Amino acid sequence: MLQRPTIAIVGAGPAGLTVASILQRHGWKVTVFEAETSQQARDQGGTLDLHAETGQRALAQAGLLAAFQEIARHEDQDTRMLDYRSATVLAEDLPAPGEGQRPEIDRRALRELLLSSLAPGTVKWDHRLKTVTSDANGSHHLHFENGISACFDLVVGADGAWSRVRPALTRVQPVYTGMTFVELWIDEIDERHPEIAEMIGRGTMFALHAGLGLVAQRNGGGHVRIYAAIPLTLAEAQRPDAALAGLGKAQLLEWFDGWSDKLLTFISDADAIAAIRPIVALPAGLRWPHQQGLTLVGDAAHVMPPVGVGVNLAMLDAAELAEALVSAAGWPQAVAEFEIMMLDRAAGIADDAASGFADMFSADAPAGMLDHMNSRRT
DSSP states (O other), X not given: OOOOOOEEEEOOSHHHHHXXXXXXXXTOOXXXXXXXXXXXXXXXXXXXXXXXXXXXXXXXXXXXXXXXXXXXXXTOOEEEEEOTTTOOEEEEEOOOTTTOSOOEEEHHHHHHHHHHTSOTTOEEOXXXXXXXXXXXXXXXXXXXXXXXXXXXXXXXXXXXXXXXXXXXXXXXXXXXXXXXXXEEEESSHHHHOHHHHHHHOSEEEEXXXXXXXXXXXXXXXXXXXXXXXXXXXXXXXXXXXXXXXXXXXXXXHHHXXXXXXXXXXXXXXXXXXXXEEEEEEOOTTOOOOOBTTEEEOTHHHHOOOSSSOHHHHHHHHHHHHHHHHHHSSOHHHHHHHXXXXXXXXXXXXXXXXXXXXXXXXXXXXXXXXHHHHHHHHO
């Protein structure tokens, strides 16, 4: 039997759990370390559209595609752009029934699906990584804030934009894009706010103008998340708690002076301001010298602005790393070859993501996004 490495995955998000699920399906042992104290410790974020060629492909390799199709929200795949002054529809992308290839699933539901495929005890909760060190034998030691340390042959950093594994490979850190998303929530949208529900439609709504934006997404159970995109300064973005405390609805509405009163109800009628999210990205084309036994996937390797590719790319990374490990004659070479392929692919996608994000908040917005939506329909 070929020698199998001891494997640690840092991060129990979609990427980390996908690696673990596929490896366990092939009989490999793996341990996942997660900073959160439990599966239910915090809100997992909004809805995700999983693409057939990436996210769904990864779930198929984990044996979970059929289960995903049963719980996914196939009815919430619509996209529409509203005019910021009149709230009228400028463009729509409405897949015909049965034709949509990007069904939605809430992040929490996706995590629960992936966790359900793992052996009990695979995930070690309440293990926030502090540092990674390596010894002369090529082993890597994980040191956690709870005082526990553990040693592995292979460490996979799947711990997001502010990865604690990445510093063992490169000093490069994400850079602030200049835009911050203020997240607001509305529950029971159809019953309590039918006018807002009608503007959103069945999926995601955008309203963009001159560097500002309102984005609303349907989640499961009648929950809607709204993102008010504003250009805060770097100093404000680096102090999210302080900025949020001084950024109530009244202050937020001032940013959108002159917008349609109908659209302003997305802010004024929100149940709560839930979070403030400075949008960051790693430099497109980031690379690092390969180090045996250490690698990154997903946002830890190539965090990009949110334009609909992040989780799909992360899950594809994860699936291809797992498949490379189980099919190769030697795991070190498999990881090295995977890393080159992943970074080559991510470089081009990161350029496109940065360009698309810039279009969303350019002076002539929403012109660029309208062109994109129109091209998808032809």
